Every structure is written in structure tokens, then in C-alpha cells.
Amino acid sequence: MSSYTLTHLEQLEAEAIFIFREVAAQFEKPVLLFSGGKDSICLVRLAQKAFWPAKIPFPLMHIDTGHNFPEAIEYRDSMAKEVGAELIVRYVQDSIDKGKAQEEKGPNPSRNAIQSITLLDSIEELKFDAAFGGARRDEEKARAKERFFSHRDDFGQWDPKNQRPELWNLFNGRKHVGEHFRVFPISNWTEMDVWQYIAQEKIDLPSIYFSHKREVVERDNMLLAKSDFITLMKGETYEEKIIRYRTLGDMTCTGAVESKAADVQDIIQEVASARITERGGRADDKRSEAAMEERKIQGYF
Amino acid sequence: MANSDVKEITENYLNMDLLRFTTAGSVDDGKSTLIGRLMFDSKSIFEDQMEAIEQSSKRRGDENVNLALLTDGLKAEREQGITIDVAYRYFATPKRKFIIADTPGHIQYTRNMVTGASTANLAIILVDARKGVIEQTCRHAFIASLLQIKHIIVCVNKMDLVEYKEEVFEKIKHDFTEFSSKLDINDVRYIPISALHGDNVVDKSKNMDWYQGATLLYTLENIQINSDYNFIDTRFPVQYVIRPMSDKWHDFRGYAGRVEGGVIKKGDEVIVLPSGFTTKVKAIDSFDGELDEAHPPMAVTLTLEDEIDISRGDLIAKPNNQPKVGQDIELMICWLNQKKLAVGGKYAIKHTTNDMRCIIKEVKYKMNINTLHRYQDDKEIGLNDIGRILIRTTKPLMHDPYNRNRGTGSIIMIDEFTNETVGAGMILPGS
Numbered sequence: 001m002s003s004y005t006l007t008h009l010e011q012l013e014a015e016a017i018f019i020f021r022e023v024a025a026q027f028e029k030p031v032l033l034f035s036g037g038k039d040s041i042c043l044v045r046l047a048q049k050a051f052w053p054a055k056i057p058f059p060l061m062h063i064d065t066g067h068n069f070p071e072a073i074e075y076r077d078s079m080a081k082e083v084g085a086e087l088i089v090r091y092v093q094d095s096i097d098k099g100k101a102q103e104e105k106g107p108n109p110s111r112n113a114i115q116s117i118t119l120l121d122s123i124e125e126l127k128f129d130a131a132f133g134g135a136r137r138d139e140e141k142a143r144a145k146e147r148f149f150s151h152r153d154d155f156g157q158w159d160p161k162n163q164r165p166e167l168w169n170l171f172n173g174r175k176h177v178g179e180h181f182r183v184f185p186i187s188n189w190t191e192m193d194v195w196q197y198i199a200q201e202k203i204d205l206p207s208i209y210f211s212h213k214r215e216v217v218e219r220d221n222m223l224l225a226k227s228d229f230i231t232l233m234k235g236e237t238y239e240e241k242i243i244r245y246r247t248l249g250d251m252t253c254t255g256a257v258e259s260k261a262a263d264v265q266d267i268i269q270e271v272a273s274a275r276i277t278e279r280g281g282r283a284d285d286k287r288s289e290a291a292m293e294e295r296k297i298q299g300y301f
Numbered sequence: 302m303a304n305s306d307v308k309e310i311t312e313n314y315l316n317m318d319l320l321r322f323t324t325a326g327s328v329d330d331g332k333s334t335l336i337g338r339l340m341f342d343s344k345s346i347f348e349d350q351m352e353a354i355e356q357s358s359k360r361r362g363d364e365n366v367n368l369a370l371l372t373d374g375l376k377a378e379r380e381q382g383i384t385i386d387v388a389y390r391y392f393a394t395p396k397r398k399f400i401i402a403d404t405p406g407h408i409q410y411t412r413n414m415v416t417g418a419s420t421a422n423l424a425i426i427l428v429d430a431r432k433g434v435i436e437q438t439c440r441h442a443f444i445a446s447l448l449q450i451k452h453i454i455v456c457v458n459k460m461d462l463v464e465y466k467e468e469v470f471e472k473i474k475h476d477f478t479e480f481s482s483k484l485d486i487n488d489v490r491y492i493p494i495s496a497l498h499g500d501n502v503v504d505k506s507k508n509m510d511w512y513q514g515a516t517l518l519y520t521l522e523n524i525q526i527n528s529d530y531n532f533i534d535t536r537f538p539v540q541y542v543i544r545p546m547s548d549k550w551h552d553f554r555g556y557a558g559r560v561e562g563g564v565i566k567k568g569d570e571v572i573v574l575p576s577g578f579t580t581k582v583k584a585i586d587s588f589d590g591e592l593d594e595a596h597p598p599m600a601v602t603l604t605l606e607d608e609i610d611i612s613r614g615d616l617i618a619k620p621n622n623q624p625k626v627g628q629d630i631e632l633m634i635c636w637l638n639q640k641k642l643a644v645g646g647k648y649a650i651k652h653t654t655n656d657m658r659c660i661i662k663e664v665k666y667k668m669n670i671n672t673l674h675r676y677q678d679d680k681e682i683g684l685n686d687i688g689r690i691l692i693r694t695t696k697p698l699m700h701d702p703y704n705r706n707r708g709t710g711s712i713i714m715i716d717e718f719t720n721e722t723v724g725a726g727m728i729l730p731g732s
């Protein structure tokens with residue numbers, strides 16, 4: 001009997017594939033929210049596996065803030081083509097132009113917050129009833145109780161008090177007209193799992209995840225990339241540094257970390273060494289900045 | 302840090318397996334402290350988190366660093382009386398990844414523990430050494446057995462407060478053994494611990510030489526869980542039919558699903574239910590190539606030799622080993638909703654990949670889950686109640702008893718008006 005075992009990554013993968021198929025069966029118009037980050041890139045691979053040899057039976061949708069790294073947009077377009085999925089792009093700029101959203105003020109205005117307005121409008125416009133996201137429960141305390149199938153009312157709101165209990169592998173996707181679900185197939189994955197999966201599956205990532213030279217400015221303890229969306233303040237200058245990105249968001253608010261990690265294995269070592277350092281309880285002055293940030297983001301609880 | 306350590310970790314990582322466990326204890330037995338301790342001593346907690354809790358411990362005037370603060374999110378809620386819910390937490394050692402379904406004790410206890418237990422391989426039941434086996438302990442043991450959690454670890458906590466005395470531990474062990482002999486539980490282990498000081502959690506206690514057994518973490522890392530699935534009765538509920546409609550895959554018709562039981566091999570003779578047609582497995586296909594065999598809990602795609610009309614909700618089994626098929630089903634039900642179960646009422650149900658409706662025919666009895674007493678006179682089943690009921694479904698259910706197969710033996714009930722999940726049912730052998 002004992003030979004029938006799966007590794008934890010195989011089990012997590014099977015769980016995610018099951019969720020994808022369940023949504024395709026229970027909902028009429030699902031969509032995969034593609035942010036361009038490593039988590040949503042994993043989602044695309046899992047969706048491919050779930051429906052192979054058929055194509056992914058729903059579109060990918062990207063909410064473009066207009067402040068993206070050009071590398072991320074390039075990656076998005078070529079990836080969609082490669083997997084043969086339909087790609088829908090909706091622009092935050094359009095929501096601003098229509099007066100539905102208002103641009104933040106300041107030297108590096110962020111469009112993170114108003115992104116959700118464009119998202120909800122698009123879900124309504126295109127009549128999607130289930131939207132896959134790449135969120136993980138280990139990301140922050142508040143998410144520890146999130147469901148795989150997360151119910152949203154007709155205003156698109158999440159009511160933490162009114163979530164349905166989830167038992168076994170029985171997922172209740174029933175809903176009233178106008179309501180939709182967010183679905184999180186990789187809820188049970190940690191950041192380390194995601195990186196290991198990327199390594200195991202040999203998944204390509206946008207180049208900016210890896211070490212490269214870039215002109216950056218230090219602001220609020222963050223290294224921000226030189227771009228049209230950033231205005232230098234008094235006393236600030238751009239400096240060239242060897243950096244990489246740990247997450248992909250807007251150029252205006254995504255900080256880089258100084259790192260020499262040139263490939264996925266290097267990054268895994270960086271993530272692992274952050275942990276080992278702590279494991280041994282040793283003060284480690286060689287701890288890289290990336291490792292430090294890893295700890296904060298990981299934030300187990 | 303030595304490079305070889307990192308290398309070891311990253312290589313091991315691909316050989317780790319997964320253990321899901323749930324923690325049960327009544328308020329103040331030390332559950333939060335224990336979870337905090339496990340994560341802290343297994344070095345899954347990072348320094349800045351540690352600094353934060355050291356500071357808040359000091360602010361609160363705690364003598365020791367209060368590890369319970371790590372899981373404090375739930376506590377705050379409890380104090381404010383907000384939703385009490387299952388929270389999932391993660392940690393890993395080089396051997397295993399662990400998923401903890403952290404179910405807070407208290408009012409909604411049953412609902413939460415049932416939810417957390419439904420996917421768990423193992424349950425940790427905490428007992429306060431000073432209080433011994435109490436009503437709640439029995440309730441936790443009952444729920445664990447009802448949900449067929451295969452392994453139970455009874456952690457006798459706060460041993461430091463009873464001078465680490467062996468007699469105290471032995472007495473609790475004896476009492477629990479006596480109670481649990483009435484239940485369907487096979488693998489029970491007992492560990493004397495102090496969550497606060499760390500005795501026998503990750504490191505062996507120096508204060509309890511009389512205890513020869515393994516520490517909690519060692520047990521969690523090494524307990525055999527790979528025979529928890531049913532590898533005997535082949536059960537493959539069809540979840541989704543894959544039809545690529547492309548030139549290359551013109552005739553491809555794949556049946557996707559999760560293997561709920563048995564081992565499926567290429568060439569196996571199979572029967573499709575409810576139609577009863579038999580055919581053979583042509584291939585087990587996947588994105589990564591053809592597979593030789595599939596077993597629980599793999600999610601795969603089967604192609605079959607003959608063209609048969611098969612859709613979601615059908616079940617593939619072996620001709621000589623079929624599930625029961627019927628419409629009158631007897632269940633143990635745990636009620637999850639404020640609105641009581643209505644005899645004569647109709648509910649939507651989900652069972653494997655099937656949707657149907659049912660009518661509640663009869664409540665046989667309600668359980669007192671602290672004493673296992675069966676009320677024959679009070680049959681009202683409300684929130685957090687557990688009872689035995691009889692239902693009739695609108696179409697035949699292809700099922701196994703829950704104690705034989707969790708996948709084909711469980712159902713959820715849904716209120717057809719609010720769409721809320723209101724009941725969790727486990728099919729009984731007599732059905």
C-alpha cells in the first residue's frame with residue numbers, strides 16, 4: 001500500500017486542479033484574473049493542466065493600471081499567445097476618464113486601490129460569475145480564514161461573517177443573480193511552495209524577477225525604479241544598483257531588493273536561507289535584504 | 302550559514318509529504334500556546350514576529366513570552382464576540398509540510414471542529430493536566446471519531462503545573478482510553494507536554510524521564526498516513542468532460558476527476574454508473590504525459606475504449622466492486638446553521654460531483670455529544686447539533702459508508718433559498 005504516496009507539491013497541485021475543474025463545471029462564465037505576478041503565472045499552468053489537451057476554457061483578464069513594468073506586459077502578451085488563451089485587458093485609465101475612479105495625488109501616485117473599481121466594473125460588464133485569483137492563506141493573518149470558494153454579494157463585497165463552511169471536497173458555488181465568487185485554487189500554498197513549483201515545472205517568469213542592473217531611487221525605505229510615473233523630490237537622485245523584484249505591481253509602489261539571485265534556484269536559496277538563519281536562531285549579518293523582506297511578507301500569521 | 306544546509310533544505314523540499322491536522326481543546330487549555338510553540342521551536346517563526354510578540358508580552362506584563370499571541374487574531378475576535386471560524390496555518394520541517402486547521406473552542410465549536418476535521422489526517426486533543434478528562438474532551442474525541450480522523454494525539458498539557466508527575470499523566474491516559482473504547486478510533490497516542498515551557502513539544506523534556514515516547518513534533522513528522530486513503534474500492538466520480546474539439550485531438554473525450562478510491566490502471570475493466578455499461582481504461586492522460594496508474598487523491602483524466610455517454614456526476618468503478626445505489630439514505634448529520642433542520646423539508650445536496658435534492662424523512666435521534674446519550678424524545682436539530690436522520694434523494698446516490706470512504710460517503714446540504722451550506726452528512730453503513 002505504502003507506495004501510493006504523493007509529495008506535498010503533487011497534493012497541492014491535485015487540489016488546485018480539482019478546484020479549477022469544479023469551477024468550470026459549476027459556473028457559466030469564469031475568468032482567471034491575471035496580474036502578471038508569479039502566483040497568477042502558476043495559476044495559468046495549473047489551469048492548463050486541469051483541462052489538457054483542451055485549451056483553458058475561460059479567458060484571462062488583466063486589469064492594467066498603466067503603471068506596469070514594460071517587461072511584465074511583454075510577458076503577459078507572449079504567455080497568453082503561447083497557452084492559446086483569450087486575453088482581456090481592462091484599463092484603470094478608462095475608469096479614471098469616465099470619472100468612476102480618482103487618481104491619487106503625490107510624487108508616486110499608486111493605482112492599487114482604484115484597480116478594484118475597474119475590476120468590479122469589468123466583472124459586471126462581462127457578466128463573469130467566478131473569478132480565479134492567486135491569493136494564498138499564508139499571506140496575511142486576515143486571509144487565514146478565506147475559503148476556496150469565496151462568496152461576493154451583488155456589490156462585489158466580501159462578508160467575512162457570512163462565509164459558507166467548506167467541508168471535504170464539496171464546494172458550494174450556488175448563488176443568486178448578480179452575485180459572483182472569487183476562487184483561490186492555491187489557498188493552501190506558501191510562498192516557498194510557489195517557488196518550488198516554478199522550479200519543478202520549469203516555468204518562465206518575467207525577467208525582472210531576476211537580478212539585473214537598474215536605476216533606482218530610495219524613498220520610504222523602498223527602492224523605486226526610474227520611470228515616467230515617478231517625480232524626484234528634493235535631495236533625491238537615481239542610483240544604479242543590482243536588484244530584483246519579489247512581487248510585480250505598479251512601478252510607482254513596487255520596491256526592488258538588492259539581490260544577486262539570477263535564477264529560480266538562487267531565489268529559492270535566498271528564501272530558504274532566510275528561514276535557516278532564523279531556524280538556527282543565529283544573528284546573521286549577511287542576511288540579504290531580499291531575505292529580510294521575505295520574512296515580512298511571509299509573515300506566517 | 303553553511304551552504305550545505307540550504308542545499309539540503311531545497312533538495313528535501315521536493316520529497317516532503319503533507320499532513321493535515323486539526324487542534325481541539327477547550328478555552329485556556331493552551332491550544333494557541335501549543336501552535337505558537339510548534340511553529341517557534343520548529344523555527345517557522347521569524348525574528349521580527351518574535352520581537353513583536355516579546356514586546357506585547359512585556360506590555361501585558363506576562364512573565365514568559367506569550368506564544369499564544371502569534372495566533373491572536375482569533376482571540377481578539379473571540380473576545381469581541383465576532384465570528385469564530387476555522388483558520389488555516391502552515392509550517393514545514395524538512396520532512397513534511399503541515400496544514401493546521403485551527404478551530405477555536407467555544408460556542409460554535411462543533412460546526413468548526415467538524416469543518417476542520419473533514420479534511421484532517423490527524424487530530425490533536427488537548428487536555429489540561431490539572432482538569433483531566435472532562436466533558437469537552439469527550440466531545441472532541443467523539444467528533445474526531447465521527448469524522449473518521451485516523452490518528453489522534455492526546456496532549457496532556459500544563460504538566461509543569463502538576464510537577465511533571467507520571468501518575469497524573471497515567472490517570473488521564475486511563476480515563477481517555479476508557480471513554481474512547483466506545484468510539485471508532487484506532488490510533489491514539491498520548492504525550493505529556495508543557496506548551497508554555499516546550500517540554501516534549503519539539504525537544505525531549507528533561508523534567509519527565511519517565512516518559513519514553515516520542516515528542517509531539519517527531520510524532521507529527523513520522524506518523525504513517527499514506528494508508529489513510531482507501532486503495533481497495535475503485536471510485537472515480539466524473540467531474541468534467543474534456544473535449545478539445547481541435548484538429549489534433551479531434552476524437553478525444555476525456556473524463557476528468559479526482560480518484561476517490563482504489564488504484565486505476567490502464568487496461569482495467571470498469572463499469573460506468575448509473576448506466577451500467579462496461580468498458581476498459583484506454584489511458585490515463587495528463588499534461589505531463591501518460592500515467593501508468595492513478596490513486597487517491599490524484600486529479601487525472603481517463604479515456605475509455607468504448608464510446609459511452611458519460612457526464613458529470615457519473616461514477617466509474619470496477620464491475621466486481623461497486624458502490625451501493627439507492628435513494629433512501631441514513632446519515633449522521635451535523636447542523637451548521639441557525640435555522641433548524643426541518644423534518645419534511647427539502648434541501649439541495651452535493652455528493653461527490655453530483656447535485657440533487659432531498660427530503661428529510663425522519664430524525665431517528667439527537668446525540669448528546671458530551672455523554673453519547675441518544676435523545677429519542679428531543680429530536681430538534683439546530684446549530685451545532687448532531688443527529689441520525691433518514692433522507693430520500695431525488696435520484697439514486699452512488700455511495701459508500703463514510704467509514705469506508707470519506708469521498709463517496711459524505712454530503713453537504715444546502716438551503717435552497719439562501720444557498721447557505723447548512724448541514725454536513727456522513728452516510729451510515731446500513732443505507
Ligand SMILES: Nc1nc2c(ncn2[C@@H]2O[C@H](COP(=O)(O)OP(=O)(O)O)[C@@H](O)[C@H]2O)c(=O)[nH]1
Pocket residue numbers: 326327328329330331332333334335369458459460461462494495496497498
Ligand atoms: N503553566 C502553563 N501554562 C500554560 C501552558 N500552556 C498554556 N498555558 C497558559 O494557559 C493560558 C491559556 O493558554 P492559551 O494558549 O491562550 O489557551 P487556548 O485558549 O487554548 O488557546 C495562557 O495564560 C498560557 O500561558 C503550560 O504548558 N503550562
